[in-house]
Amino acid sequence: MITSSITKKLKGIIGNDNVFDSPESRLAYSYDSSPINTQIPDLVVRPTTPEQISQIVQLANDEIFSIVPRGSGTGLSGGTLPSENSIILLTNHWNKIIEIDKENLCVWVEPGVITANLQADVEKYGFIYPPDPGSASISTLGGNVAENAGGLRGLKYGVTKNYVLGLEVVLPTGEILHTGGKSVKDVAGYNLKDILIGSEGTLGIFTKILLKIIPKPATSKTFLAFFSSMEDAARTVSAIITAKVTPSMIELLDNTTIRCVEDYTHIGLPVETAAILLIEIDGKKALVDDDAILVHEICRKHNATAIKVAQDEIESIKLKTARRSAFASLARATPTTLTEDVAVPRSEIAKLVSRISEIGKKNNIRIGTFGHAGVGNLHPNYMTDKRDKAAFARAEKSIIEVEEAAIELGGTITGEHGVGLYKKRLLEKMVGSPSMIMMRKLKQMMDPNNIMNPGKIFDLRPKCEGPLPTEREQIKKFEEVAWI
């Protein structure tokens, strides 16, 4: 429990105005974009300097309470949900772009900068910051680094971790650590930065981030290819990669998604089509033109029934709308949509797709699948109603089966959304025992009192857990047990 004396001390560190303790505030920080609920946090705090965070962390170690870092709360795996005896620590108001270094092609940002705001800012100078999660208009860069977020352009440009050059982090023991920097090459010691990226707030709080930016590609070409079978579409993806072309994106939409998108946007998609690939190629004009011809041929060879090429920027945006509105269109079609995030080696995409549809049929649940086919990362969306207990249970069962299928195909349970609370039940099966032991030891060493976002990614000791609560009323208390 956060006692009144702790509250008083916190107010002493960051001022009364930055401690929110009303039931209303606490309720408003009890959820994120994942479909699970845990409990109401005891307090919400909004520090303004790394030193303040350091003091709060020290207090947490002295008084033993947990700290849950939070950006914009758009995580899909429950990373920022409160645990027992915890306070939410906000970094979303820390939103200044500190420096744009055009000579060294990098930017220093505060952790609360919104992804899209950074993108818009650097674009003014002819640069791009490529990682573009679907939530870019609201997700924070701190949250992106903590989840190692991906996006549509991952195929050619990689994900967040490929752009993090340096970090300032308040560690779970209160020290302020600096790692990385503007030198492109740096092999001095262990690569601590890469352990912190994707740590989901369990190993420290980012207070400053150094990110790489790259010159904006001169031109781009976008097209949609339509297929009458999913296998053809999947084989096309492999063929493009084998032909040594690297489009900036190859995105897939299945028939259910196509129908829902058309219902919602009326942009004229043929609803009988089994699959659509959205392909974008960018770079120097001559190269883009050559690659476009090649990709065109490959699509034809793999029985594309039609190909639609965008003639200009406006049309390109229109074609991309089909993909960008996929999530919204599925969400509108049913009361509850659960989004999954499995990834497999690219060569296994066709198999994964057919496994997903088998599982859907077997469990009698409608699944709309779309995603980053070019990198083997798909988002099956389970269309259900959380008030219908039986249907919801079938959806949950399907999720586990799809995750198991991905593991069997040599893939992973999460390509970009993170483990958080939502995926931890299958983590051990996925990574194996030695990795689990290593992760637990690392956590114990860096956070001996287990105060930093405890219970996320894994528990310190393996334990059995039932299905996660989806309603606030069902809240169960976590028990945190020290590692053997």
Added chain:
Amino acid sequence: MALKESLQQHLDDIYNKCLQCGLCLPICPTYNLDLREESSPRGRIQLIHSVQNNELTLSEIFVNEMYFCLDCRACETACPAGVRFGELIEESRNMISDKGLEPFILKFLKKIFLRWILTSTKRTKTAARILRAYQRCGLKEAVIESGLLRLFSDKLHEKHRLLPTIQDKFFDEEFSEIIRPAGDVRGRVAFLSGCIMNVAFTDIHRDAVYVLIANGFEVVIPRGQVCCGSLHAHNGEIDSAKYLAQKNIEVFEKYQFDALVVDSAGCSAFMKEYTRIFAGDEKYAERAKIFSQKVKEITEFFSEVGLTIPLTSFNKKVTYHEACHLVHTQKISRQPRELIQSIPGIELIELPEATWCCGSAGIYNVVRYDDSMKILDRKIKNLESTGADIVVTANPGCHLQLQYGIKKHGLNMQVMHPISLFRTVYHEKS
């Protein structure tokens, strides 16, 4: 009771649609003032749900959050799942109103202004006459000059300057009930004279009638019509709103017309919602539906039927501010832009964050002056960046608010209704 249960079910359905995705946060003006989740659409949805489920009480903080919201509906535009936030916020305000817990100034305004004055055209005009006398006799200037109101509070002094200027002649007294165009008749439209528009924006109404008849439309201005009720509905006065809506339905039913043309975005938005507020009502459901289907916002109307393009060119830089009740509630955004651009010589400069609320929001700028001014400052900064001569907007609330902000910040910019822009250009031709 059955109605109450079905309402509860309806609100539950809206709540369940929310994915908690947060895509509504970056466009919410109140969230962006302080970046607090409880002041965001997603946060408010959770708060309202918790109050309805008795997990939270109707606390002061809750009431404050519900009235901090501008009811601008930008969140509805941004929402991928189609959550109808406006219905939730209005229902929660009804709940607050039932318990008599709204802010003091609002309670006062509701009693005097909404419930008493605006529910009758006669009383509206009487009040307007008194205000006009005050504005004309030099007392207003004297009060402003002397800073008399500052003795009470600086804010009262400022709010007093937000009042509209009452016109010499009221619209429904200036025009006869039926106005016929000079040449061939293309069609017949009914016209809403409204409450505030009727006494303070007669010039816009006059321009609208002029442009309608210039384009061959016969205009009927039914006598006996009343205020549309939108201010009432947005502020938890649903009974008064329904009373006014019923009256309007009854009055307009007596006339034959192709469309009911409305030149105030807030009014057209709400009149299109009559269908929803009377859903399930034995006597009015069907009639409300017929009524709402006929309602056309004036730029929407002209974009459908077409209008004479002026030949003379009008060489001005113009920018367009989208009224919330046009763009977010009625999804009308392309039409006014196309109309503006059809005028030869005009340079339309896109206003950054054009769909961001200006902070007027009905009576919000009076009830929550400080917040309203912070939101207005952002709008003025954006307006300034365009360097336009004229800012066009189609709602009286925005019109006054922008005028006030432009004056306060010393900008050299004129505020105009799109239809007045047309009238001006037509006029230059003749």
